[in-house]
Amino acid sequence: MMRQINKKTILLAGAAFALTASLSVGSAAAYFTTYATSEGTVPVKMGFTETVPHEEVTNGAKHITITNEGDYDCFVRVKVFSDVEVTYAGDDWEQRNNDGYWYYKPVLAADKTVPTSELTVTITYPDTGDTVKDPLKEFNVIVVQECTPVVYGEDGTPQPDWDHVYSTQAQ
């Protein structure tokens, strides 16, 4: 007798479960739904920004220009280390915040045929009291130029990020 009741209970429970399950399946299939997908990829070939300084010494002055031979537009700046006094002159070049750098104001495009305008560094020979200045006397004038790739702001305007600079040095 007990065996028969258990069998019935199990069968009824099974049937109830199947009915409940089928009910939920039925309601899920009752709505109109659809979907569509698509995807795509883009390689990030970043290359790099490489700037090359060009120097020419004439009449006691260094004439500095820089070309951008890399893959991206950039901003450039120059710092001169010297054991003699020097003066600077150049269109589109300016000093900022008295940090010792001369900044080229425009964006330097990634085009090696178009250098910056010239920055002239004129050396002032020290007055040693000699009647004749020694033309063979050596002075060290070291030029360090730095560049930073153009960073675009939220509004799309090009900006420098001088916290990330890449430098080359010439003497």
Next chain:
Amino acid sequence: MRKKSFFLKPTLLFVAAGLLLLGSTVGSARAALSYYSDNYSAKLNLSSIGVTLLENGKEVSRQNYEDGAVVKTSELLTGLLADGENLTPGKTYENEKISVQNSGNIDTFVRVILTKSWKNADGTKNLELSPDLIQLTSGSGWMEDVNASTQERRIFYYQPVLKAGEATTNVVESLRIDPSITDEVNVIKEGNTIKYEYKYDGCTFSLEAEVNAVQTHNAQAAIKSAWGVDVTVNADETQIGL
């Protein structure tokens, strides 16, 4: 006397059978006439749901009732860069716009799931780069489910009802790669020359867009059933909210 009644009965029965037979013939003739009466045709306009994913106004993927499965006609991002152009981190690319069109004949509510990820140059998944560096801006009318969104996946719901044949505003208005991707560089010394290479040069970013559409009738229950989310629906079923 017995013989007389014996013949009367069969005769009556025979006559009745004959009448019945005639009657049945007439009936079937009527039925045959009604069978050959004029034909009338009626056009049944069945409801069908359909959705199409658009990139810059052009179809890239769709699934309509008659398709039976997703039909992919193009990939995303194919026109992001011009031939020979390199991707510039930080630059906002305004030429990447994604929207949705209702290509069925019933009104729907739609949502879009955008999934972003990075791959190394060898095709393996890059786990160092955050998908957050792939920045997307969305247009008006779209509401992001910030609780369900992650760095890798963002879910947007289009609030107004999308009527049959109409298109949404852009769920993606523009795309930008965060310039901080250029912070990491490898320094290579070759004699007196120092060269720099971006650490993530050659990586690939990918974007996947999935659009889901559901009927507007009984929208709250339909969306719960199909998408598993609770939404609010206004009284005339023309607007949803989270």
